[in-house]
Amino acid sequence: MRIATWNINSVTARLPRLLAWLESSGTDVLCVQELKCTPAQFPHEELRALGYEAAVNAVGRWNGVAVISRAGLDDVVTGLPGGPVYEDAEEPRAVAATCGPVRVWSVYVPNGREVDHPHFAYKLRWLEALRAAVAEDAAGGRPFAVLGDYNVAPTDDDVWDRSAFEGATHVTPAERAALADLREAGLSDVVPRPLKYDHPFTYWDYRQLGFPKNRGMRIDLVYGNAPFAKAASDAYVDREERKGKGASDHAPVVVDLDV
């Protein structure tokens, strides 16, 4: 089974690439983030034509996540149980589904903006709620993973230049401690191999030639429980998908599972 996560930065703008990539990659289960669409705008019909169904959590302009599967779609949970609100809104940042032998969450962790911004405290509360929500599945015997855009670089090797991130979000001890809490709950970082260069970056800013200069970050993560990690036979970043006109600023992370 081939499973992947990809921040597509608008499902509407990315639809041709999304459909083409699903077909060319042979992905069975794809967790997507940043749909930027209303429920009515989600392309269920186009996906169904390729044999996929989708569990969607979206409300409009910002955020939005989905699990797209051709391996089954059961026991859907929409939204993060016990998750915090931001400015009185429950943002669409999580959706879960069981796809055949595997259960997955597709998550879009809040960005945080600045370390002294209310959004940063919201980010930490969100990650704590995520840990609580997935603890039971993380400790269970069924292959389980939380895939998505975590907006945290787990180590200094996961950014192109640590000195460029002084005082910035995504690299702070508090954010990394939240990831450590997830690992404590029974999940491990299924680190992909890069298809080029030394670091398996998953995101490159659109600005200032970020991609050609490989000024990237590894912030799209696959955190799997022990049965999931054991079943993983390969994992890689499909950086080819970051190339060309109409690319997302994130590349897909792909995991092959023997299940």
Next chain:
DNA sequence: ATGGCTGGCTCCGCCAGA
């Protein structure tokens, strides 16, 4: 070929992304 932001929305600038 991988090229100096992009997408969506309320409207022709602004916010958010990280």
